[in-house]
Amino acid sequence: METESTPLLQRPAPWDPRRSAIAGGLVLVTLTLERLAFYALVANLFLFLSLGGWSPRGSMTAVLILVGVAHFSALGGGWLADGLVGRYWALVIGLSLYVIGFTLLSVMASGVLCHRSPILPSCVPETYGILICVGIAAGTVRANIPSFGAEQVKYGGADSLRKFFNWYYWCVNTGSLLGVGALSYVALDMTDGFLRAFAGTGGCLLMALILFSLGRPYYLVHRPAGSVLRSILCILRDAIGGCCCQPGQGSIQSSPVLERHNLLSQQSAGHQSPVSTAQAPSWLDYAKIRYGGSHHDAAVEDVKRLGIILILFTSLLPYWLVFFQIETGFQEQGLHLKIGFPQEGKGSNFNMPTAWLSLFDQVFILALIPLMNGIIYPTLDKIGVRVSLLTRIATGMGFSLLAAVSAGVLEFFSVQQWREGYGVIQVIHNWTYNASDISLLWQIPQYCLVGSAEVFAGVAGLEFAYSAAPRPLQGVAMGMFSAMEGVGSLLGTTLISALSPVWIRHDSQHFQGHLDYYFFLLAGIQGVAFVLFASWLVVRRYRIRQEIPGDITT
Structure with a gap:
């Protein structure tokens, strides 16, 4: 994983436009095929289950569980890459799980795995097992492919990342268009339509896995360097422990970050007289060395900012x-x-x-x-x-x-x-x-x-x-x-x-x-x-x- 202390960030690798173009192109093609398969499944799953005898409640619940697992497992996919195997192998694992999941969906659509009754839903545990497998695969890919692609082009100039993410978003929507448009038509109008649709998307995912793997000689691959999630948990543990151990009247100390912030605020507002900036420390401040913790101020302030970001994300629910x-x-x-x-x-x-x-x-x-x-x-x-x-x-x-x-x-x-x-x-x-x-x-x-x-x-x-x-x-x-x-x-x-x-x-x-x-x-x-x-x-x-x-x- 790329971190602040990674030597590569201090001494950028020699720039090779050809290598970067091939690596970035393969990542974007992989992304397009992966999004094609995911959105094709999400768009057609409700109808597939409804025609198998599932109730509207059951069908809608299954779709939401698939989407929920796909998004929520991104944290696990990031931890897998950062702390264990690196982004390249995390993507290989995710794409492989994808291929397995769509293969099982194709078998289910053919009626071999279990009988799909037109009156009552069957093979519910098998269906949810397959959907969870696909959801974990999607979350693993989603958590790592943006950062992995950016690593391949980031040394191409100041606007290289902007161009990459523009192409990234377009590829996401292109894959969605192809998956929802073409494969929805196949699923509706052809004999054994869902079997053909799921088999086709499974083939696209297999192609994505092969193309991505063939690009290994062109990729910049960073070794895992430990997950920051562990550091965050340690800071939270020290903060809670330190806060609980403080006496009721705990001493009020000044935070350098707050002092600098208030000073800039006073200057911008035209105030010249000094103002007392002493404030009681927040509960996270007790993880700092100055308050008896074991972490530097910068690390704790980063976690504070992450908390503010989390509050904003919550407002998007x-x-x-x-x-x-x-x-x-x-x-x-x-x-x-x-x-x-x-x-x-x-x-x-x-x-x-x-x-x-x-x-x-x-x-x-x-x-x-x-x-x-x-x-x-x-x-x-x-x-x-x-x-x-x-x-x-x-x-x-x-x-x-x-x-x-x-x-x-x-x-x-x-x-x-x-x-x-x-x-x-x-x-x-x-x-x-x-x-x-x-x-x-x-x-x-x-x-x-x-x-x-x-x-x-x-x-x-x-x-x-x-x-x-x-x-x-x-x-x-x-x-x-x-x-x-x-x-x-x-x-x-x-x-x-x-x-x-x-x-x-x-x-x-x-x-x-x-x-x-x-x-x-x-x-x-x-x-x-x-x-x-x-x-x-x-x-x-x-x-x-x-x-x-x-x-x-x-």
Whole structure:
């Protein structure tokens, strides 16, 4: 692992543009194929399980567990790389687990592993075992491939990392487009569609593993140097122990960091008279050597800053609750909207796969990012309007709120249409669904709003994880960011369990439930978080004149 004390950081390796181009290209191709497989599974898993006899509650829960494990296991994937095997071998292990998981999914889709009853779900333990295997593989790759790719190009100049991460994000969305678009069509319209889809994605993952392994001679590979997670735990242990051992009236001592911060604040505000800066130490300060601990001030201050970052990530939980509706609630809603479209010159209708609607999210992202980076942000900079990371996160929360409201309104009118007798009966994979006569295309606004939220809150959160974290803890911050997504997914699972079967019912009783109430509840949760976050941001703006200029968190 690359750390502050790694000699390579002090004496950069000789720059080889050809080696860097090959290494970076192989990493990006691997990323594209891996994201293709992951998003293809996430987008089609709900329908795959539903057609196997799973209830909406069971299918949505399985999707959320897969996504939650994929995100939450990123911390374990980072620890595996940092403390045991290094990033290269962690990625090899992750891709190998991927291939095993999709091979088992293909066997399950063929009916060999277990019988998929059209009435009752079967092989539940085997299904969850496979999904957990795939989720751990995804988390391991997600935790290490950004940093590993950056290591291959970082010595190419000041803008090399920026270019790499731009390409990184585009490859993520390209893989998603291919996986959701092509493989959703294969799964819906071909004989043994899910078998072909899962076998195809498994082949893509095997190709990714082979290509990534062949690039070993071109990679810059760093040996593991011990995980910073252990240091963080030691600091927390010393802080708790030191705090508990202090007498009730503990002495008040001054923190050099606070003294410097307050001095700069006074100078920026025009104050010349000295002000007492003595403050009682925080509980983490007791891990410092000066307070009886065993850690240097800088290490403890880094952990303090990591705690602030964690609080910000926690405020994004409602955003993730809405974001994950793309694979769960929105698809449940889409199954009960009219998917058939007349084909000119043909006597039959074309049935649009419900998973295709998520393509609008991806296309909107790919179109909006160049617009924001190439036109909107530069124009605002020219007129002196600075869009900070926190402002972008708040804007994303606003779009997330609108997406949940849009889905709730659509579901409300869909239920009304059905109850007034304007409904259709549609067959998907030989399974009959009751649906209103409202077109599936009315879901496009909510998908585009989720895409807008991702461009602002998702991208800004990712940038914040890299930029605001102390350099020695950037990997941990990225793991925390991914893990918080997993927490949001698991919270969604809990929420669905609490609301079923009152609001979210079986497909045959869909219109007797209240999926619209579920969407409005999500909107309410996101709305409260948005108001609190925006209020805090406004209050902070009043105080920012007292802060150090250029603070990344402003």
